[in-house]
Amino acid sequence: MIDAYIKKIASITTRGDAREESYYPALAALLEEFSETKRKKKAHVTVLPKKTEAGNPDFRVWDGKHSQVGYVEAKPPRANLDEIATSDQLKRYISTFPNLILTNFYEFRLYRNGQRVAHVLLARPYIPAKLKTIPPAEHTVEFLALLEKFFQFSLPTKFTAETLAKELATRTRFLRDQVIKEELREASSAGAKKILGFYEAFQKHLIFKIWISPRNPFIS
Numbered sequence: 001m002i003d004a005y006i007k008k009i010a011s012i013t014t015r016g017d018a019r020e021e022s023y024y025p026a027l028a029a030l031l032e033e034f035s036e037t038k039r040k041k042k043a044h045v046t047v048l049p050k051k052t053e054a055g056n057p058d059f060r061v062w063d064g065k066h067s068q069v070g071y072v073e074a075k076p077p078r079a080n081l082d083e084i085a086t087s088d089q090l091k092r093y094i095s096t097f098p099n100l101i102l103t104n105f106y107e108f109r110l111y112r113n114g115q116r117v118a119h120v121l122l123a124r125p126y127i128p129a130k131l132k133t134i135p136p137a138e139h140t141v142e143f144l145a146l147l148e149k150f151f152q153f154s155l156p157t158k159f160t161a162e163t164l165a166k167e168l169a170t171r172t173r174f175l176r177d178q179v180i181k182e183e184l185r186e187a188s189s190a191g192a193k194k195i196l197g198f199y200e201a202f203q204k205h206l207i208f209k210i211w212i213s214p215r216n217p218f219i220s
Helices: 004-015 018-036 081-085 088-096 125-131 140-152 163-176 176-183 188-214
Strands: 046-047 059-062 068-074 099-103 109-112 117-121
Touching: 004 018, 004 125, 004 140, 018 046, 018 068, 046 176, 059 188, 068 088, 068 117, 068 140, 068 188, 081 088, 088 099, 099 140, 109 140, 140 176
Parallel strands: 068 099
Antiparallel strands: 046 059, 059 068, 099 109, 109 117
């Protein structure tokens, strides 16, 4: 799986006429294959999904129904991810999406709740670019662990009232993602009902606490 992926992206690189989008199918296939073969679960990878309030990440990973796994933002193979990580775009994505991968197709960085939690260089991009050959896979165990951690995430479905209010307070922007809004409109689906329940609990428990706070300027 990993060797086949590296061979695909290396062959695209060696052609010399590729742009970022040329690599998308190879990465999408890798993510779907990993979920199906390693986790025994089918995953849907949407390339260039609907616009979100934070912008346009390149991939949305989900289960095809309502469970959100995360997003992937890709850059060209020779892109310096250290520079990308400090860009306004990525800061916006990290603050909005609680589960995000940043990659240049050879290097992968996983961000969870705003913090980088894993970083793996799978292969050296200069080898296909300069030497016109397939680079050897590196750190494959760590790479599989990064993908496993990414796929383990999903929007939680069970909370106590107290923990739900705290969770929603940190995920408000993520729940306003345009994709989630579309799911809320489909009120007949199980996923929409769960998310609607989140909002109801948010209104009942968190907003009520703010209202009765002794610091509330509206209470004399």
